[in-house]
Amino acid sequence: MARHPHHFDCIIIGKGPIGSAAAKHLKNSFGEVAIIGPDEPLHEASKALVFSSHYDQSRVQRVIGVDPVWTRLNQQSAARYPRLEKESGIRFHYPVGCLYISSYGKDHYLNNVPIQASQFRLPYQFFENAGLVHKALPDYAFPNGAFGMLEPAPSGHINPMQLIAAQLKVFEGKGGKVYRDTVIRVNKTGGRYALGTATGLEFSTNKVLVAAGAFSNFNNLLPRPLDLELKSETVLLAQVDEEETQRLSRLPSLLYELDTGEVEGIYLVRPVQYPDGKYYLKMGCNLSTDITFASLGQVQEWFRHGDTGANEKTLLKTLLQILPGLKAIGHKAKRCIISRTRHRLCYIGHGGMENIFVAAGGNGYSAMCAESLGEVAAHFVRHGQVPPEYPANSFEPVFT
Structure with a gap:
C-alpha cells in the first residue's frame, strides 16, 4: 500500500x-523545500543504484x-566559504594555493590570465x-x-564531502x-x-530541480535526455605517512596540461x-583508455567493477615524475566519472517540462x-532566468 505522499513546494x-x-539557497526564500539523494554506499556498494565522484x-x-x-x-x-564554514561549524576549505602548468609553454589559458585577473582583480604569479x-x-x-602560473589563497583545495555536509x-x-534515498520516478499529476x-517513499511537489550529476538522464528523472557525455575517470591515491604529509603540507594543488599519449x-x-x-x-587525469557510457547499466558496471588496476602503474609512474x-608507502586506484556538456558550461535551466x-x-x-552554481540554479527556479551578472544563455540546457 502506497504511503501518503509528503508534499513540498520544491524538491531537489x-x-x-x-x-x-x-x-540551501532555495530554502532562504522558497517555502517548504526538500532534497533527496543517497549517502555514499560504504557497505554493499554492489547493491547501490547510483554513485558519485564527490565521495572523496x-x-x-x-x-x-x-x-x-x-x-x-x-x-x-x-568568497563565501568563510561564512559557510562559520555558520555550519564544518571546515572544508584549505587555501594552500593552486599551480597551473602547461608543458607546451604559454597556452591559450595562460594568455588569457592577465585579462581575467585584471577584470576580476585577482592576484597571480607567472x-x-x-x-x-x-x-x-x-x-x-x-x-x-x-610555463607556470601560481594563484594564492583562496585557491587550494576543498573537501567535497564536508562541503556538502556544511550546506546540508x-x-x-x-x-x-x-x-x-534514491528517486526512481518522476510523473506529472x-x-x-x-x-x-527506491525505498517506497512517495512525494508530491510543485517544482522539481534535478541535480543528479551523471545520473540526471536516468531513472526517469527528466522528460527529455540532456546532451551529456559521460566519461570514465581514474584517480590514484598514493598513501604516505604522517611525516610525509607534514613535509608536503604547504604543497599547492596542481593543474597540469600535458599529453603523453597515455596521460x-x-x-x-x-x-x-x-x-x-x-x-x-x-x-587524477584523462587516460587514452577512458571509456564513455550511454546507459545506467554501463555507469553502474563501471563503478562496481571497472578495471582501474589496468592504469595504476601508468598513474604511479606519472606521479613520481611530477x-x-x-x-609513497602504498597506492590504490579509484573510479570516478565526468559529465561534459555540449557548450562546456553547466546546464542550468528548464528541464523539458513546466516546473521541472x-x-x-x-x-x-x-x-x-x-x-555559486547552486545559487544560479536556485535563482532560475525562483525567477525563470539566471542572475543578471551572467549572460542570459550561459547555462542553457541542450537536449538530445
Missing part, C-alpha cells in the same frame, strides 16, 4: 555539491577559470620556465619547456528536509509532480587524511564552484 533530486547548495576528500580549488563565467563562479564561491617553478616549489618537477547543515537549520523512491590533463592535491585514518595524495621525492528544472554537467570544474 541529488544531494551532491550543486544540489545541496541549491537547496579533496578537490582542486582555483579562481581564474577557463573563461569569465567560470572565473566569476569560482570567485563568488570561494613562472616562465620549469627552473623558476622548481626554485619556488622544489617538490615539483616539470619539463624544460613548461545550514539547510536543515533553516527547516529544510533531507531524505537519504495535474499541476504537481509525483516522485517515488592528459592532470590534477593533484597534497596528502590529506581519509575516513580510513590513512593519508593519501590524490592525482613529485620525484615522494615517499535541471542543474547538471560539471565538466570536471563544478566542485570548486558548486556554491
Whole structure:
C-alpha cells in the first residue's frame, strides 16, 4: 500500500555539491523545500543504484577559470566559504594555493590570465620556465619547456564531502528536509509532480530541480535526455605517512596540461587524511583508455567493477615524475566519472517540462564552484532566468 505522499513546494533530486547548495539557497526564500539523494554506499556498494565522484576528500580549488563565467563562479564561491564554514561549524576549505602548468609553454589559458585577473582583480604569479617553478616549489618537477602560473589563497583545495555536509547543515537549520534515498520516478499529476523512491517513499511537489550529476538522464528523472557525455575517470591515491604529509603540507594543488599519449590533463592535491585514518595524495587525469557510457547499466558496471588496476602503474609512474621525492608507502586506484556538456558550461535551466528544472554537467570544474552554481540554479527556479551578472544563455540546457 502506497504511503501518503509528503508534499513540498520544491524538491531537489541529488544531494551532491550543486544540489545541496541549491537547496540551501532555495530554502532562504522558497517555502517548504526538500532534497533527496543517497549517502555514499560504504557497505554493499554492489547493491547501490547510483554513485558519485564527490565521495572523496579533496578537490582542486582555483579562481581564474577557463573563461569569465567560470572565473566569476569560482570567485563568488570561494568568497563565501568563510561564512559557510562559520555558520555550519564544518571546515572544508584549505587555501594552500593552486599551480597551473602547461608543458607546451604559454597556452591559450595562460594568455588569457592577465585579462581575467585584471577584470576580476585577482592576484597571480607567472613562472616562465620549469627552473623558476622548481626554485619556488622544489617538490615539483616539470619539463624544460613548461610555463607556470601560481594563484594564492583562496585557491587550494576543498573537501567535497564536508562541503556538502556544511550546506546540508545550514539547510536543515533553516527547516529544510533531507531524505537519504534514491528517486526512481518522476510523473506529472495535474499541476504537481509525483516522485517515488527506491525505498517506497512517495512525494508530491510543485517544482522539481534535478541535480543528479551523471545520473540526471536516468531513472526517469527528466522528460527529455540532456546532451551529456559521460566519461570514465581514474584517480590514484598514493598513501604516505604522517611525516610525509607534514613535509608536503604547504604543497599547492596542481593543474597540469600535458599529453603523453597515455596521460592528459592532470590534477593533484597534497596528502590529506581519509575516513580510513590513512593519508593519501590524490592525482587524477584523462587516460587514452577512458571509456564513455550511454546507459545506467554501463555507469553502474563501471563503478562496481571497472578495471582501474589496468592504469595504476601508468598513474604511479606519472606521479613520481611530477613529485620525484615522494615517499609513497602504498597506492590504490579509484573510479570516478565526468559529465561534459555540449557548450562546456553547466546546464542550468528548464528541464523539458513546466516546473521541472535541471542543474547538471560539471565538466570536471563544478566542485570548486558548486556554491555559486547552486545559487544560479536556485535563482532560475525562483525567477525563470539566471542572475543578471551572467549572460542570459550561459547555462542553457541542450537536449538530445
